[in-house]
Amino acid sequence: MADVARLAGVSSQTVSRVSNGSTGVVEETRQRVLAAMKELGYRPNSAARALKAGEFRTLGVILFTLSTTGNVRTLEAITHAAAREGYAITLMPVAVPTQTGVHGAFTRLGELAVDGIIVIMEVHLLDAATISLPPHIQVVVADSDAGQRYSVVDTDQSEGARLAVQHLVDLGHDTVRHLAGPADSFAAQRRTDAWRAVLEDAGRTVPPIVRGDWSAESGYRAGLLLAADPDCTAVFAANDQMALGLLRAFHEHGRRVPQDISVVGFDDIAEARDFIPPLTTVHQDFADVGRRCVEGVLQQIRNQTAEQGTTLVPTRLVVRESTAAPPSC
Structure with a gap:
């Protein structure tokens, strides 16, 4: 700092104020100090500044x-x-x-x-x-x-899940199956609780949940089970990746989406609009x-x-x- 001060023709205090971004330094002086810093390769010691500033x-x-x-x-x-x-x-x-x-x-x-x-x-x-x-x-x-x-x-997990399930109920589905996330996940539990509450409020049967682990592979495995159930016409997946696995399983079993079965995800990942078909989902503002x-x-x-x-x-x-x-x- 002393070397910079000598080269710029200013005091060490002025160099300190410039390096800290403080006001009260004439712009011409500031530029002269910055030029001296650049010429000498001066870099403020961030560790020392942190200790001093707390x-x-x-x-x-x-x-x-x-x-x-x-x-x-x-x-x-x-x-x-x-x-x-x-x-x-x-x-x-x-x-x-x-x-x-x-x-x-x-x-x-x-x-x-x-x-x-x-x-x-x-x-x-x-x-x-x-x-x-x-x-x-x-x-x-x-x-x-x-x-x-x-x-x-x-994120308001409960409200997002409620919107998803209510959308399917309003379309006329007798009930909605749920592909849930891991049992120890706070977000998954909130989404499951909201799914159940919407069905109960609508007087619909609450079917057993199918458990996944957030991955598309777990969604595919769940989809193989759900595709075999002719009464399954709607599924709320706890995230978009598992919904992607559902879509693959339903396609392989000849269950058309959405003509035969509807699918809603959660997250609104960037790729959701490019799924086949484009995925209805809950948008989170990360x-x-x-x-x-x-x-x-x-x-x-x-x-x-x-x-x-x-x-x-x-x-x-x-x-x-x-x-x-x-x-x-």
């Missing part, structure tokens, strides 16, 4: 898997939102969703010096009495029902979820207060060509 401009993200569409798109949205605020992201995967794994991730992130942490936790873990996060770290959780203990941001996660944790950091409660991001039904009235109508 902030690292970095957010940690803990998650259990990158194999699901929801997690990938939420992480992407968090990364973009953080960048707009001038923050970097440190990603910390947890191989096994246990208390030991979560605490280990928090410990490692603490060693890497982050200002706050966003946890993408789709399984029922934070609800357990044995799980507790370090109280001195500001935390926002995505995709959980731990709002009584932490600040949570999530960008808004990511933005709200970043806003929430930054607010906690700036106010030095831990927040509680759940923020729900609205969904909407996107109707395409995979749904129609049942054959008897």
